[in-house]
Amino acid sequence: MSDTLSDHPRAKGGSSRGRQISARRVRDLITASIREGHIAPDAPLAEEDLVTLFDTSRGSVRAALAQLRDTGFLERRPRVGTKVTHRGVVVPLTDIDADSEHVYVERFEDRIVPSFPLVRERLRIDEDHVRMIENLLVTDDDVIGLRAAYFSVRYTHSPESLSGPINMTTVLRDFFDASRGEVLVTIGSEAADAHTAKMLGTEVGAPLIVREVTYHDLDGVPVQTVFDRYRGDRVRLEGSTL
Incomplete structure (x- = not known):
């Protein structure tokens, strides 16, 4: 049958x-x-x-x-x-304790910008302006991602003090003088617009991994909130839980 x-x-x-x-x-x-x-x-x-x-x-x-x-x-x-030809790179889900192997940060922009409700809420601050640093994330001479980080203007250290593959525990300690605490992560996806596609060396409409992360210190005080965009064909996020 x-x-x-x-x-x-x-x-x-x-x-x-x-x-x-x-x-x-x-x-x-x-x-x-x-x-x-x-x-x-x-x-x-x-x-x-x-x-x-x-x-x-x-x-x-x-x-x-x-x-x-x-x-x-x-x-x-x-x-x-x-x-x-392109194996891509594994990026730690939160970048807390593990380095992003072979991923280097190139500073693209560093300036003071007007604050806005979302950032004020996430950082729990009441400031008219915040500091914004935008970085290119590079591996093997290819730009694989962009990161825009927002934090209080009271943090005045130069990002030049940080170089090479680094994790956020090191950044929190050396740049923000803080010990790491809670990390809130949101993962999504979107299609690349013309400007982002040009910066990442990909096509308009190409899939991007979007990650938003807010880092806190040991006392639960938010330190910085970041917006990441990664090429979907070059990056995989990896994490583990106990």
Whole structure:
């Protein structure tokens, strides 16, 4: 008797004959395996090896590789094969204790700007002006993100004192003279507008990861609130909880 639609493995979210046939899922497995070292990032990606590794079909592997080439993650070169071109970078979810490996900060703008209700509420201040520093986040000479940070004008240290990959515990200590406390994080996404796309070297409408973070000291006093925009094809956020 032939299977009914409801009995078919794909109708239940499964795979035909137990195999992984979803190109989307194979794509996820390929990228995660490369990032975590299960697949050598510098070696050509052979279709036959991937078919065996993930117990999938050749068609699913080809579709997954095509999707990854479209995003710029892979490149197919004559006589060389398919190789990884942009693995991207892992950024800690809150940047508190872990450095963003190979991510450097380049100051783009530093000035005093008029305050506004959102920042006054988040920072619990009643000041007419706040200090704003906008940074470019760079790795391997590519701009992967933008950060706009707002904080009280009473903090007058120069950002030049901070360089290289650093975490927010260090920033809070050396720039704000504070010990880190609670961190509030909001994650979202948006399409790149023309100005942001130009700064990030991507296309208008490209997906961006949007992260808003407010950092507090040990006494629960807000220190700064930041707005981050990362290239969705270059950055992955990573965090853990106990």
